[in-house]
Amino acid sequence: MHRHLIAFLLILMTTLQVSASPLLLSDDGNGINLNNSVQYIEDAQHQVSIADIMEGNPQWIENGSKTFNKSYNESSWWLRIEIDNPTEKKQSRLLEISYAVLDYVDVYLVSDGSVFQQYELGDKYPYHKRPFDHRNFIIPMQWEAQQHITVYLRVESSSAVQVPVTLWDQEAFFGFDTTRTILQGIFFGTMIVIAAYNLLIFFVLGERTYLLYVGYVLCMPLFLASLGGYSFRYLWPTFTQWNDQSIIVFLSGVVVFGASFTRSFLNVRDYSRWIDKTLVVFWYGGIALAISAFFVPYHYNITVLILWAAGACVMALASGCVCWYRGQVTAKYYTIAWTAMLSGGIILALNKAGILPTNLFTEYGTHIGSSLEVVLLSFALAERINAERRLRYEAQEQALIATQRANEELEGRVQERTQELESLTQQLRDLSNTDQLTGLHNRRHLDTVMTEEWERGKRYQRPLAIILMDIDHFKSVNDTHGHPVGDDCLQEVANRVKHGVRWPTDFAARYGGEEFCIILPETETEGAITVAERIRLLIEESPVETRNGPLAITISAGVHSVIPNEKSSLENLLERADNALYAAKKEGRNRVCRQQAA
Known part of the structure; x- marks a missing residue:
């Protein structure tokens, strides 16, 4: 009994679904939601055509008040919407499907049992093929007086299958x-x-x-x-x-x-x-x-x-x-x-x-x-x-405070470091200007000072004297006793040269090998001879202590003094002093000779 009652109710519901009343057009076209007018069937095999729909009698299902939405699925869906124009005049409307990513939307407009208009829509077709320039799918429709039109939609999409359908008056739509x-x-x-x-x-x-x-x-x-x-x-x-x-x-x-x-x-x-x-x-x-x-x-x-x-x-x-x-x-x-x-x-x-x-x-x-x-x-x-x-x-504020503190500490440290740097600079300068073996100034520093003194003497017309001295028979010392003993001799001679130079402006340097040079500013020939004799006696009067024992050595010296001028030159001064040294060697060594003025 219950089974028969349920079957009767199902038949009744199906009959009601199939015989749903069509939508009636009116003069109000301000966006009519067609959800309640939508009927649908599923085509899971993708085999149903519009001819099958029109010739057969499918069991249409009422959509209800919600938007037709079947989410993600692989079926094709047929939708039917019936719309009547009960008036005695022509009516124009726009049918909007406001879901832009449907792949395929085939539209069939049917009246008096035949298809009089067909559209192929969907985002799988190029945009320019749409009958209406709009991002959504717009279908222009026109009714004659008292005309009944059935709209069939075949929808298939890899995206969500949603078909929100609205019927618009053109002016209201825009x-x-x-x-x-x-x-x-x-x-x-x-x-x-x-x-x-x-x-x-x-x-x-x-x-x-x-x-x-x-x-x-x-x-x-x-x-x-x-x-x-x-x-x-x-x-x-x-x-x-x-x-x-x-x-x-x-x-x-x-x-x-x-x-x-x-x-x-x-x-x-x-x-x-x-x-x-x-x-x-x-x-x-x-x-x-x-x-x-x-x-x-x-x-x-x-x-x-x-x-x-x-x-x-x-x-x-x-x-x-x-x-x-x-x-x-x-x-x-x-x-x-x-x-x-x-x-x-x-x-x-x-x-x-x-x-x-x-x-x-x-x-x-x-x-x-x-x-x-x-x-x-x-x-x-x-x-x-x-x-x-x-x-x-x-x-920044903290850094400023820290910077102020650091500056105060830094000022004190800078003064200390400045003094240390000045001391180190002077030491480096002394090292670069000093002969490492003898402790006297080296040849490079000698050339610089000699040029400065020459220019100063020329500017102020003051005498400048040069003493060139050489250790006698120094080659035989190296050959007989060896170079270490020769180095001892050079070091001791350099010490006695330092003691023999009295004035702060006097400048003693190793000239090269066993030769020494002394620059005497503000000194004439007689004064230079006195200095040279003092140094010669300091070396002669006592033997030099070497690693092999005491060794008696002597020196020869050449002296020349001149007032620098435009006609003379520093090279000429050195040459004359060297000639005087050569004369001392020639006269028997262990003596001081002067170069007479030209």
Whole structure:
């Protein structure tokens, strides 16, 4: 008995479904929602044609008040909408299917049992083939007086199968669409301005966080533009395959840049290593999904990506909460911003999964959430700049105090070091100007001083004397006793030369080998001979102590003095002193000779 009653009720419901009343046109065309007028059947095998539909008697199912939504599936779906014009005049309307990423939408307009108009729509066809220039699918329709038209839609898509259908008066449609476009323009404009602003900050500061944020801000509107049909209309109207792939790529970019930005902005690694590692996993997954968009069918890819993006949003929110709890200053702004974004993302995911109905709020939930998010994150980045500026000022103030203290300490140290450096400089100068064996000045320093004294004598017309002296038979000392003993002799002779020079201005140097040179400023020939004789006697009067015992040595010296002038030269002075030395050697050595003036 119960079985018969249930069967009767099912037959009755089927009869009611099939005999649903058609929509009646009226003069009010301000966007009539056709959800209640939609009837549908499923074609899982993709074998039903329009002829089969018109000739057969399929069991149509009433859609109800919600938007037709079968989420992600591989079936074809036939929809039927019956519309009557009960008036005595012609009526024109626009039928809008406001879901831009359907792959195939075949439209058949039937009247009096025959198809009088047919359209092939969908984002798998180039944009220019559409009968109406719009990002959504728009079907222009016209009724004669008292005409009944049945609209058949065959829908097949790798994306979510949603068919929000609205019947518009043309004027009302353009008014509503203008408002909708302005709102979208505000959204995209806001995103571009924020991206450009943060890109400029990146160029100024060079901080990687701002560049990651720019990538995130750009990927989000590009994803929504691809999903809403704006990209297909304005950016790539002929690239039908890329139109699907772009949704995957840009949503993956949101995940990749969002994870990177979160890690960099919150310094997640310093607060939770496991969350940081999880974000890295989401980053790699986003890269893999973006690459797979070019190889894996859209249906499978988008299903995984929606779950992956939702997980990344939850993990990003968890990062903000943990960092906020552990004292990260800017994490509170980030957490609030990401909550807005996550809410919009969840609304979109639930809508595409068929859980939430399609309406203005669910369609634009992601736009609203992402707009709030980027604005709040911009505040967070600005707060970060302010915080860094405050820290910089505090650091500068502390550095200034420390610098003042350091300057005070440094002044004392500088004086000490200056004295030490002056002493070291003088020591280095002495070392560079000193003969290492004898301790007298070397030949290089001798040449410099000799030139200076010559110029000074020439300027002031004062006498300048030169003594050249040579150790007698020094070669036989080296040959007989060896060079070490010769070095001992040179060192001792140099010491006695130093003792024989009395005036501070007198300058003694090793001239080369066993020869020595003494410069005597302000000294005439007689004075120079006195100095030379004093040194000769100091060397002759006592033997030189060497490593092989005492050794008696003598020296010969040549003296010449001149008042420098334009006709004489320093070379001439040295030559005459050398000639005098040669004369002393020739006269028997151990003596001092002078060079007579020319």
